Amino acid sequence: MHKTMSRSNPLLVDIQQQDLSYETKCAILNGIWGTNYTAKELAAQRLGESYLHYYDEQCRNALHSTELEPSIRTHNDIIEIVHHLQQHPTSLRQDIKLQLDSTLAKSELDAAENCLDEGIDLAARLLSMTAIGKLKHSFVPGQKPLIWESGPLKALLEGRFQIPASTNRSIIRVKLDRLFIAQNLERIAGLKIVWTDNLSDHLRLMRDDTEVAIYHHASFLEHQKKSPIFPEGFIEETIQTFCLLFPQFDRASRKWFRAQQTRFRLDDKAGACGHVSTEERQIDNFVFWHDRIGILKQAFDEAEPSTIAQWWFDRRRRVQWYTFWVAALVLALTIFFGAIQCIEGGLQVYKAYYPS
Known part of the structure; x- marks a missing residue:
């Protein structure tokens, strides 16, 4: 794996080293x-910040799970394998391993x-x-990693992100109304949003339908539109789900997403992908x-409000919403005026006993 290269290569840095330079x-x-980013652009615009955090986390988890040496020592070694997978998306895993093995010294092969x-x-x-392979030190409850034992990487991902059978679709045409956004999944349906770095978990309900996982790395997806390892049209549709869940021109949604982005270090591009038109809000436009x-x-439609805040934001059934709040207002006024009458009656009784 270790080719003779100039020491000026910023990737020739030990993977155990922390606080990488902007050049690396x-x-x-x-x-x-x-x-073709430059280090200055990266520093000034914080490009790929959320992905680099993911990269660092994955490297640390791999180091904790196993000793990567002697074949994987630097970031350059990792990028070489990445390039090999990019250039040979249909190669069998065993063939890829044999080709990479050929770059190692014979005495190193067994180890x-x-x-x-x-x-x-x-x-x-x-x-x-995507969570490929098992890592002992990065277990996520409910997450099922993809085990790549044989065949090409492209086939593995196509099997995971395949289009559902047509018999399961188009039975009933469902329109995704404008209330169906990430912010309302939380404040109306009461679902806890779990932000995930695993593309395979995107939009998956968890923990008895009380949580929903949402993938947020829009910057990564933007640079994968021509990737040979994903099914055709998959990346574009995934970005379209961001337009659906985080409508760029909805002020309240933008404000909510900025708060989430700051709190959870999300990719800010996810909230700036655009919006979906009325015609695009048919569920049949989403195949993957x-x-x-x-x-x-x-789950969103069947959720019933259980708190005052949920009753206030739940405008899915407007007649019911107006009826509830008119009744609540009448009840509040009745209690208010009743309290005033009680106080007034009490004062009158007090005055009757103590006229001075």
């Missing part, structure tokens, strides 16, 4: 995303075999932002995420 971070982004498997899984995760959106919409 920039080289990592350019190597995986295929961009490096398990390490190389871990390195390939790590590179696949970084390239697809059709089933999960349908399940989420059903």
Whole structure:
């Protein structure tokens, strides 16, 4: 894996080293995303910040789970495997491993075999932002990692993100109304939003339908539109779900997302993808995420308000909403005037006993 390279290569940095320079971070982004950013641009515009945090987390988890040496020592080694997967999306895993093995010294092969498997899984995760392979120190409750044992990476992802069978779709045409946004999933339906770095968990209901996972790395997706490892049209549709859940021109939604972005270090691009038109709000326009959106919409429609705040924001049934709040107003006025009458009566009795 270790080619003779100039020491000026910013990727020739030990993966255990913390506080990477902007030059190294920039080289990592350019190597995986295929961009041409400069270190100055990265520092000034905070480009790819959320993805770089994910990259660092994945590397640390891999180091905790296994010793990556002798085959994986620097960031350059990781990027080389990433490039190999990008250039050979239909190659079998075993073939990829044999080709990478050929770059190692013969004496290192036995010691490096398990390490190389871990390195390939790590590179696949970084390239697809999908939980591929098992990591002992990064267990997420309810998350089911993809195990890549054989076949090409492209086939693995296509199997995971395949279009549902047509028999499960188009039975009933469902329109996704304008209230169906991420902010209202929380404040109306009472669902807890769990922000995830795992693309495979996007829009998945968890914990007895009390939580929903939402993937947020829009910047990553923008640079994967021509990626050969994802099914055609999958990236564009996933970005479209951001337009649905985080409508860019909804002021309240933008304010809510900015608060979430600050609190959870989200990719700010997710809230600036645009919006969906009335025609695009048919659920049949979503093919890859059709089933999960349908399940989420059903949970949203069936949720009943249980707090005053939920009653206030729940405008799904306007007649019911007006009826409830008119009744609440009448009740409040009745109690208010009743209290005034009681106080007035009490004062009259007091005056009758103590006229002076």
